[in-house]
Amino acid sequence: MTAIAWDELILPDRVHGSLYTDPAVFEAEMERIWYRTWVYVGHVSEVPRANDFVMKSIGPQPVIMTRDREGTVRLLLNRCSHRANQVCAVERGSARTFRCPYHGWTFSNDGSLLGYPFNSGYQGLEARGELGLAQVPRMETIHGFVFGSFAEEGETLLEHLGAAAEAFDRLARLSPEGEVELTAGWLKHRVRANWKMLLENETDGYHPQFVHSSIFSVAQSGIGDLYSDASIALSRDLGKGHTEADLRPEFRRRGVPLGWFGTTEERLPDYSARMRAVHGEAADSILVDGSPHVMVFPNLFIAEIQLFVIQPFAVDDTVQHVTAVQLKGAPDMNRRLLQQTIGSVGPAGLLLADDSDMYERNQRGARVRRPEWLVLRRGLHRERVEENGQRSGHVTDEVPIRGIWRHYRSLMENGA
Amino acid sequence: MTMGAVDVELVREVEQLIYREARLADEHDYAGWEALWTDDAVYWVPASDTTDPTTQMSIIHDNRSRIRIRIRQLETGKRHAQAPPSRLCRTVTNVELLGDRDGDVVAGANVLVVESRERGLTLWAGRCEYRLRRGDEGWRMAGKTVRLVDADRALHTLAFLI
Ligand code: FES
């Protein structure tokens, strides 16, 4: 691979269009980001019982997330150790073993090879120990969110998450039992766009008033005002590529418990009562502040009531997976979370279909020869550095996008 | 209704409604399409083989008020995923009466939609089930479910009326 001059393509206030369109950039990203850093894979609630499994991914790599017969969650790669057939062909299920259809090698759901047919051809079974399914080298969890890393060693998940770790606490505490459950299944939305178009859009507070004006004008949600010029919400670079649209200043100004969710406690009496019983005095601020709007680099977007997972397949081919957040012990809340999510997201979503159209238009635009750059200058003059070192700005400022690129450049230059 | 005793007149009426609904959707006649629905309507496009849209994600799960919002959004002309609108041509076949449910006629059909956008041509194929009701102003739709053949795979944006 010819060396890519990252320092010439990524400047503090602009990035070069080829970063979204050049297949060589995509290949380099696979090696230096997707197959190195921590990537979100799945949630333990998707494999609740021993022997459950579900197909997941790390970028284009297919990963079988299993809960083995001992109850341990594992990330296995879907490739037979004999001659590379795929051992699992279904999305989810329950299985103690995976039997390769090609020559019948059989693997336990902890990845170990149990046996092969006609084993006299192998001088017995002594090779079994070396020939299990490959596992993602490192796996760690936070609040049941399972992350994997292809790097044999490196920083811990908590080091990688840094300031973004707190977003998982904020999300989980919205459950009266302190647990998130991802039980609603996933929509998969394919876009002809580079994955970074999605990554940048998730915490871009500049676009909602324009891209989503059609739905804001016909449905009273109060979302639009969060992203107005007069909003006191903030955009924030949490460091390490993680970014946030911090809507709490607006929610606190409004001061309505569950106002962040467009509803009131009266309309969710069971949930509100349970939260107040569990949290006491703290319930007010928890219910006013609501859920985080945080993009965890490179692929998990905690979007208040939904979770999105970005999966790149090629430089201009990306699938966005999405499900509703479900909170343990909150059935009335969960019904609303699900129906609101279904209305908003996915291929026909009243919000996301329009975002997706933007990704694809952006991608087509990025192939146009001039101007060669994408300008990331918005709010540069009013960007603040907070006491903890995080940068922030007005919610419509491009503070998060600049933060993403600062981290991206450090990963890519460090690639060798 | 039994096999061999098909009410041909009923079949004809049901077919005409199904074809009209298809044409109104293809032509982006939003007001005409919306007028077909009853007040208790449910418009459902599941994301998998699920039978429970109250616990599982769907591609579309609209009650009557969300159908209204969907239509009003399209009518703004700023629903970017349909601005400009997709060019559409759909074929509805295999129309069959399947029985009745609480006085409504249940009919099935297969649909194949060709969608043209700047992205290119996209094929959408699925099994439709309609719940139809005869009222004072003629036939209306109380329910439409579209089970896409690729519902559980990654789908492109589907912002037109399927
Ligand atoms: S490739 Fe799996 S058994 Fe041969």
Ligand SMILES: [Fe+2]
């Ligand atoms: Fe958006």
